[in-house]
Amino acid sequence: MSRNYNSDPKGRKFISATAFLLTIVLLVLLNILRLYAMDKFPQYMPDTPALPVRVISALMIIFAAVYVVFIVILLPMWYKSIRYVINEKEVISYSGIFTRTYRIMKLSSVQHAVRISAPLSQFTGFNFIFLKALGGTMPILFLSDKDCGEILELFRERCETKPPQPQGKYFVEYSPEESGYVYTDSSEILSSREISEIAEDFDSVTQLSFEDMSSEQLSFTDVENGTDDKK
Structure with missing residues (x-):
């Protein structure tokens, strides 16, 4: 898109x-x-x-x-x-006559969007959107009423929380106790590749140490005897 x-x-x-x-x-x-x-x-x-x-x-x-x-x-x-491009990952702003100015802001970094419309903006085109992210603000200037509403709708849809879909033998589900999404695994310890696949869908991933895990989640293998001891 x-x-x-x-x-x-x-x-x-x-x-x-x-x-x-x-x-x-x-x-x-x-x-x-x-x-x-x-x-x-x-x-x-x-x-x-x-x-x-x-x-x-x-x-x-x-x-x-x-x-x-x-x-x-x-x-x-x-x-x-003046031109603005909005794709799946970022917002790009182009402007300038003698010198060209380019601004790029990642959609994932947008924390707040503000619309300012002057009186009779449908006739004057004085509609402005300010995208606020940590450390900066990107202005989107002189938009029509239609374009201004469409851009805000794009950001509103993107901000809606969508629960992740099940991914094979491991999946992520919402936990009211944790106030967020937690990993649930009913089979075995994940490999580094599987952990990377999960991490792609989230802004941050926390790795737990053994001290943070219950004994039911720990599995050890006795190399000499070839048996599994669960602790």
Whole structure:
């Protein structure tokens, strides 16, 4: 299972529209200030625009250039670079324009998933998921409502406890007394290979010493007599 997710284009359009309106408002306000300065200070510099007028004109040019470079050019490029891949083992994040950023987090290490959605997120694409693991956090940004819900459902299904299936002559079962799954063996002591096969399905395995085992679980062979003595 491998699923790919991209940023919601509605988010880019919303940011572009908001930045455009904000830039227009700032330019209008600066122009009003420029006209006011031209009317207020013409007597100090009759042949050239007054210093306040020149400063305001420069600010207008700067704001217009910033809007064109960052909102019109760089923002769409950055949005298109965002991609997330979720497979059976890990979550991979790709982003960046001039430099590429890759983040990888193992699914088994995810301890907590947080969803943050802004008001009207179904129209703005402002849905965010933060995957928290020991020592780090991976953000998944600007998702659609559908993708955000689907990713959370994937993690919810993975977090459900599923009891292990019987494996031949040895099996694992839930023990209320031990508050977890314990190994049950009714035949013989396991080999190293069999222990490794069991350990693959669990996050941690504890090896018991002889002192931790009851006498019924211990079996010894008398090599000289060729008989088994159970102790």
